[in-house]
Amino acid sequence: MKKKRNRYSSFYSQCMQKMQQFQCFGTLLFCVFICLSVSCTPKVEEKKPNIIYILADQWRASATGYAGDPNVRTPNLDQLAKESFNFRNAVSVMPICTPYRASLMTGRYPTSTGMFLNDLHLPPTELCIGDALVSGGYQTAYIGKWHLDGQGRHSYIPPERRRGFQYWKAAECDHNYNHSHYYAGDSDEKRYWEGYDTFAQTKDAQQYIRDHAEMEKPFALFISYGTPHFPHHTAPEEFKSRYPLDEITLPANVPDSKKSEALQEAQGYYAHSEALDKSIGDLLATLTEMGLDENTLLVFTSDHGEMLGAHGVRPKAKQVPLGESARVPFLLRYPAIHGEKGMVVDMPITTPDIFPTLFGLARLPIPETVEGEDLSSVVRDGVEKEERAVLYMQLAPWERGDYSREYRAVKTGRHTYVRSLDGPWLLFDDSTDPLQMSNLVSNPKYSDLVQELDAKLHDLLREIGDDFRPAQSYIDEWGLVLAPHGSIPYTNDSDAGPQSPQTPQRQGKGE
Known part of the structure; x- marks a missing residue:
């Protein structure tokens, strides 16, 4: 009897072990199911990203390593490019300072806001990105x-005209880099950055990042540098010495008549650029120091490019539809x-x-007034x-020649197509002709492509209600009062261009 009991006991024990094993296996299956369910669920970003927008002035797309x-x-930019989505066919909607900045702030086209000349005042009726960021819970x-206030380049901009930006160390416009205000x-007290302003502004931005790194609200920091915009000769000598004139290589689209002047400007241009690259490296190091790399949405770009003598256009020029001017x-970078x-x-x-696109990535509601397209899915999905x-576009050109x-222009991943008031003007295959030295617009082989791109251009113009008229028509439409001797008046900036006794004002529309 004892042996039988032991036999049953042994059988019972074996059964219990099997059940325990099955329970463990079931538990394991359940855990695997849960893990798979979690891994298949899209990543939830619990915290909104900090935003840092680094804006250079007149840095063309080709001028990086x-x-x-x-x-x-x-x-530093070369390393950043490896870690970023590099949009290598980015263009300035209008390659000149104020129109670009107005478009950045509003997400709208210059024909919609009337901001198609330098030194204009952005209408208070326009909803700006700073206001929208504050509404979305950001510190700004x-x-x-700044270059959007239109009251003179050295005028004080009071808080109610700062379009939602709370922390403020800015000026309307000053390119005196070693003594800029x-x-x-x-306070309406005019202050001056210590030394070379690119370095001083960077230090201030670094301190802002440190001060706001652990605050409950995310921050959105816009750093708008004046360099490498001219005057180029005022770049720090330490950097200028690294670019001897006889070691600078000019591209083949700079004609002999412009080479001497282009070399002189290129030396300072590249010096400013390298100094700004150093500053960007300092900013990136501060993000790492504060542990903010992963959840910071960072952009580096420029408002427009710089011709540097290409195609015979004077050095320091922009506005024209060519790649050196329009591409930026x-x-x-958003590692999260x-x-x-x-x-x-x-x-x-x-x-x-x-x-x-920034609002799409930050999961903020995009205002209905915005005319641009949310491209955040490209970054999220990599497609x-x-x-x-x-x-x-360009409405009121002041370049000569x-x-x-x-003009109105279309940029695709491969081509640049430009139409003037007289009809099709320029067509370049940017993949095989990156210096845009061969205009294909009159080549019969490309007539179908011209028609296709011209149709795309008109589709885009219809979307924003622009019927492409002469410049004076837009000036009259928006009630602009300009200086008598030019469509681009300047004030208080002797290095910037034609001088004007007045700041342009609007009469009626947009105010």
Whole structure:
């Protein structure tokens, strides 16, 4: 009997072990199911990203090491490009300062806001990105060049005209880099950055980052540098000495008649650029120091480019539809979304797209007034939008020579197409002709492409209600009162261009 009991006991024990094993296996299966369910669920970003928008002035797309410029040294930007979405076909919606900045702030086109000349006042009726960020729970800051107030380049800009930016160390416009002014807080006292303003503004931005790193609300910091915009000769000697004139290589589209002047300007231009690259490296180091890299949405770009004598256009020029003027660098890094590796994006992007794309990535509601397209899905999914074309333009050109025309232009991933008031004007295959030395618009082989791109251009113009008229028509429409001797009046800035005794004012529309 004892042996039988032991046999049953042994059988019972074996059964219990099997059941325990089955329970463990079931538990394991349940855990695996839960893990798979979690891993298949899209990543939830619990905290909104900090936003840092680094805006250079007149930095053309080709003037970096990562873009292939044989002269300039930009190690920090080169590394940033590896970690970012590099939109290498980014264009300025209108390659001149104030119109770009107005489009950035509103997500709208210059024909919609009336902001198509320098030194205009952005209408208070326009909803701006700073106001929208505050409504979205952000702390906002602006450091550097503003150029949207239209009351004179050295005028005090009171808080109610700062368009939602709370922390403020800025000036309307000042390119005297070694003695540039700014206003801070609620004070109308004119202050001056210590030394070379690129370095001083960077230090201030670094301190802002440190002060706001652990606050409950995320921050949005816009740093608007004046460099590498001319005057180029005022760049720090330490950096200018690294660019001897006889070691600078000019591209083949700079004619002999412009080479001497172009070399002189290029030396300071590249020096400013390298100094700014150093500052960007300092900013990135501060983000790392404060542990903010992963959840910071960072952009590096420029408002427009610089001709530097290309195509015979004077050095220091912009506004024209050519790549040196219209194309800008655009790097976007947001590791919380795309990880540590970046991606080269051929799909084009233009200025009005920036506002909605930033808001799409930050999961903020995009105002209905915005006219640009939210491209955040490109960053989230790593998939470009095929056949995309973007619009850029010039309404009232003040450049002299062959390129002094009103124009509307289309940029695709491969081509640049430009139409003047007289009809199709320029067509370039940017993939095979990056210096745009062969205009294909009259070549019969490309007639179908001209028609296709012209149709895309008109589609884009219809979307924003622009019927492409002569410049004076827009000036009259918006009630602008300009200086008698030019469409681009300047005040208080002797290095910037034609002088004007007055700041342009609006009479009626937009105010």
